[in-house]
Amino acid sequence: MLNIMGLGLRGTKSLTLEEADALKESDLVYFEIYTSISPGNTVDSLSSLTGGMIRLADRNLIETDSEIINEAKNKIVTLLVTGDALSATTHNELRMEAQKAGVEVRIFENASIITAFISKTGLFNYKFGNIVSMPFIYENFFPVSVYDRIYINYSNNMHTLLLLDLKDGKTMGIQDALGILKRMEDSRKKGLIEPERIVIAGIAIGSENESIIYGNLDKVMEYNPPGSPASIIIPATINDNEREFLEAFARKIN
Amino acid sequence: MLNIMGLGLRGTKSLTLEEADALKESDLVYFEIYTSISPGNTVDSLSSLTGGMIRLADRNLIETDSEIINEAKNKIVTLLVTGDALSATTHNELRMEAQKAGVEVRIFENASIITAFISKTGLFNYKFGNIVSMPFIYENFFPVSVYDRIYINYSNNMHTLLLLDLKDGKTMGIQDALGILKRMEDSRKKGLIEPERIVIAGIAIGSENESIIYGNLDKVMEYNPPGSPASIIIPATINDNEREFLEAFARKIN
Structure with a gap:
């Protein structure tokens, strides 16, 4: 399962109630730092919310996408994206590749x-x-x-x-x-x-x-x-x- | 204080963590039903979240706007809008009139x-x-x-x-x-x-x-x-x- 999750514009404060629940259920959380930037304390704040490690996802990780998709085959993996979940083409690429690999994808829209x-x-x-x-x-x-x-x-x-x-x-x-x-x-x-x-x-x-x-x-x-x-x-x-x-x-x- | 708050697209599930906090602190909550519609159970779900009465705000209430602004002069009043907070012109009208009346306005953006x-x-x-x-x-x-x-x-x-x-x-x-x-x-x-x-x-x-x-x-x-x-x-x-x-x-x- 791959969640592609919009983080909105305020860091963790703009996670929705449903997103916060889905995040707590996640086995692995990636925070995308390639297409946009979030308030400075977002990584720390996400770590304490999920009680675990946040992996930073840069351009290389998003565009080669095999690591995220492989993990999502048997874990609940969440990719957090500042703003809306899909505003950048690259996230729809990842979504399509995940679908092709048989991974269920859930999209959580947020403010853009x-x-x-x-x-x-x-x-x-x-x-x-x-x-x-x-x-x-x-x-x-x-x-x-x-x-x-x-x-x-x-x-x-x-x-x-x-x-x-x-x-x-x-x-x-x-x-x-x-x-x-x-x-x-x-x-x-x-x-x-x-x-x-x-x-x-x-x-x-x-x-x-x-x-x-x-x-x-x-x-x-x-x-x-x-x-x-x-x-x-x-x-x-x-x-x-x-x-x-x-x-x-x-x-x-x- | 007037909060104009986007509810996103999923009813109360798409309230942000910050919005949920601001909602609990509100003395009075209006739910706007004039420019868009929300999932059917939204009113009940909002009532149980805020532990109080939700007033429905129709076209008349939003466009004459004196009731909401008067209440906001000495209470914390929240207007909930499906989707983004300000996508309809009428909510920027309300925001401007509230400002003119000396009321502090906070905007909470959400998914559109x-x-x-x-x-x-x-x-x-x-x-x-x-x-x-x-x-x-x-x-x-x-x-x-x-x-x-x-x-x-x-x-x-x-x-x-x-x-x-x-x-x-x-x-x-x-x-x-x-x-x-x-x-x-x-x-x-x-x-x-x-x-x-x-x-x-x-x-x-x-x-x-x-x-x-x-x-x-x-x-x-x-x-x-x-x-x-x-x-x-x-x-x-x-x-x-x-x-x-x-x-x-x-x-x-x-």
């Missing part, structure tokens, strides 16, 4: 940064287009397609949620992401990433240190809100109702 | 049908465009804009999640929703809603009776999967990886 951040800003979730991911940039890797996808949303009057990449347990910061977008603007020159463009940044959504700020792109970039994980919304037209919410629920950077 | 359904099908969440809602249709109310919005997504190669309306505690069924889309096709004639188009239906996602099926539109419509609440995905191009997932995780209707 996607809905939590969007709804907390007050922007309407049905006005969002494609979610876009911003990867780390290297000398020979500068995917301007990121800009193009935000632009398609914008042209269709859809807001864009921009998720920032994670590497070695650190997520990209707001300033870095906006800096890359400005370089993409220099390349495409469509007027999407201008100094006066309103952008919204969400940091550590769901945690005690949560902050949501907004303001002109250059102001937000200068302010460079600290903390992680962070995400950005590039809005299209913000209607009156959304504007009133945003002003009530987020802090303006001038 | 939006991410849970999409991720369980195996379709990639970053390939979805605008979420579209299908309202009940009346003689003088036939909003073909629903079709137009799905079409914009489709033209940009984005999948559409179609959420079905709720009225008097009942959600629209799959057959009714697809029937309305077919009538909209007759009006717009853009070839979007054709008999051979693949559609995916999700019923009671997260619950014990969950089912996800897919197939040609006419086959799914004929089969008319029972149960509620239900949602539909109208996919654009499904790539090879998504197709492999869909075949593994959903049941094909022939």
Whole structure:
């Protein structure tokens, strides 16, 4: 039996009652540290909740997946994933491979940064287009397609949620992401990433240190809100109702 | 103090550990029954968890909002919302009005049908465009804009999640929703809603009776999967990886 379990956004505090029960029944618990990060004390807190050892599952363990699946053939194995259980493709890969190996898989959904951040800003979730991911940039890797996808949303009057990449347990910061977008603007020159463009940044959504700020792109970039994980919304037209919410629920950077 | 608390998709079993604690400390608990529905035993189960009376909050109570806000001025009041806490605009309205009245508001995010359904099908969440809602249709109310919005997504190669309306505690069924889309096709004639188009239906996602099926539109419509609440995905191009997932995780209707 393999449980793929969303941990939500608050560490063990956001485990559901049903998840906490399933966790206590588990013979073996893996904590996935490859696609996202959790509050700092999560491993200790999980250990004391389960009364046992927590194994950390990195990219190698998740993507080769034979160890987890082999264990799950005759044990109750739980893989804990920050946020929702299946938001990253890699967890659906593991789920499919487990099924092929004859292992029963149970999915426990939980809160995701996607809905939590969007709804907390007050922007309407049905006005969002494609979610876009911003990867780390290297000398020979500068995917301007990121800009193009935000632009398609914008042209269709859809807001864009921009998720920032994670590497070695650190997520990209707001300033870095906006800096890359400005370089993409220099390349495409469509007027999407201008100094006066309103952008919204969400940091550590769901945690005690949560902050949501907004303001002109250059102001937000200068302010460079600290903390992680962070995400950005590039809005299209913000209607009156959304504007009133945003002003009530987020802090303006001038 | 006003807690706006997502209940997730499984009734009280999907309350988080932190939510369960906050619920026990509450002086007054409202259960919102206007924007979505929960498993049938949820009210009884909530009553026994809180050891007290649960008040049902209907449209009138949520939208006039003075009763809840007045109570929250000197009591700990919790509003429980199925799914995520803030997915419906009306809960952000309440949150804003409470803030204006000087009431401290705490938000507890939880799983949403939006991410849970999409991720369980195996379709990639970053390939979805605008979420579209299908309202009940009346003689003088036939909003073909629903079709137009799905079409914009489709033209940009984005999948559409179609959420079905709720009225008097009942959600629209799959057959009714697809029937309305077919009538909209007759009006717009853009070839979007054709008999051979693949559609995916999700019923009671997260619950014990969950089912996800897919197939040609006419086959799914004929089969008319029972149960509620239900949602539909109208996919654009499904790539090879998504197709492999869909075949593994959903049941094909022939």
